[in-house]
Amino acid sequence: MKYDGPLNTLDDWEDDLKQRYPEQDQPAEKAKDEFRDYGEQTRPGVREFYRQNHRYQTYDFVQQKRTEFLGLDRRAMTVWEAMEYLNQLVDESDPDTDLSQIEHLMQTAEGIRADGHPRWMILTGLIHDLGKILCLFDEPQWAVVGDTFPVGCKFSDRIVLAEFFADNPDSNDPRYNTQFGVYKPNTGLDNVLMSWGHDEYLYHVVKDYLPEEALYMIRYHSFYPQHRESAYDHLLNDHDHQMFQWVQKFNPYDLYTKSDQRPDVEALKPYYLELIDEYMPGKLAW
Template sequence: MTAFNNSELSPLSSLEQWEDDLLIRYPEPEHKAKEAYRNYDSPERDTVREFYRLNHTYQTYDFVRAKEREFLSFDKKELPVWGAMEFLNTLVDDSDPDTDLDQLQHLLQTAEAIRADGHPDWFVLTGFLHDMGKVLCLFGEPQWAVVGDTFPVGCKHSDKIVYPEFFVNNPDSHDERYNTKYGVYDPNCGLRNVHMSWGHDEYLYNITKDYLPEPALYMIRYHSFYAQHREEAYDHLMDDHDRAMFNWVRKFNPYDLYSKSPKPPVVSELKPYYEDLIAKYLPATIRL
């Protein structure tokens, strides 16, 4: 595997910078049309550009398969879910000027917005868990292998993916095994047969896949797959079951993007409810 220097490991000032960029690309519907925001040449976006240059260069089919082998053995840590959330909190970056909330508070805000709208408790739990896979950063993973818009590897990269021009540096773009419309896949083979770029979505899906309802698993696994659930660029790989399940992904996405608030939730008041909810669906400890 390639050895990366510090600037290649952490091109963003914080992981939240990627999420802030999503709000620019996909603002709330009542706000300005996204086309008015898509200025990718402004200087303040240089770190985001660099993040995606690295992401699109190194997220190859072989890289993803290697990360699956490395991390899906789950031999790094074993913790209660709440302990994993507190572990995740060590990712808080004091240099981030846009939020004083730690990761746990952001996840509680997402989950509480879902609960306030009367959704099933497993949906609420999904909101609470959905970013837990970011603990990958605490195991030394580069930011661009933890967050970022996800996409299939092993087939042609869509021009609907953000900054598609950077895929010219990806070796798979020049490999006839991987650079055709279907690549290593069959038409409409179903996303269960497709390898996605590596990150917190795929990691958490594999942690929770034996415990949560299928709609929850689709939300977790594909909530960063904007090229499909916003741009519909990979319909040729999806089957009818995927299309039905993506209604849940689209239902979840606004809670992920638009539930942030500067007012922090009172963690001590909410903790008993979420510990009971965790116990209902998940084992006492999880392996990371």
């Protein structure tokens, strides 16, 4: 199943992240300062994706989407059913891999499992991208994936392709275009409205089932302006800084476990069904 939009596939954004943030313990093919080159070398699809994302992710838009989706009344599904539902997003047009979404999720989870991390973290790896089912609810890609950032305050110039925020109405709104905007200094992320996407949506689906460390991983794994650039330290409180250590621990598994080596889904399925049942039995509201 294919989706028209500024990116050829949903995986394009993740491939772009790996270019921006190369695995630090592997030699890079180009100089370190070239990896954040978003000039003429940026693929047109990536630029168009962020042009739309930065134009339309406003404070009012995010509130509208939260009202629209956070009633969690679209479907009732088990986690495994949600994985199979997401599997409709097989990237048939991707020339580099023909792995299914379930296989991608299992690659992340198996990387975490191989390194001996807790069972809840393995499960977090398995489910962290399930919020992408928003695409199957007819949401455009720019409102599902992409780097996330706070709305309701000035957009940081350390957000990728920040120049496109010039077209965002909030950039000219005195309520929202100052450093703190509608927030108080170091208010804590629980009090900050993030741009809309699969991270925030999935957090609300699973927030009653997993440890807080897992919920931070899910809710902020795309918040690259903070966990790679520290662009919003002025909004975080001490607890956020402590919990972000878990986001940073999770990030390499999210970025660098994708490969063309297929996991054996049927062989692994009993293990993961048991793991899901341990933390999130039965049907969840989506």
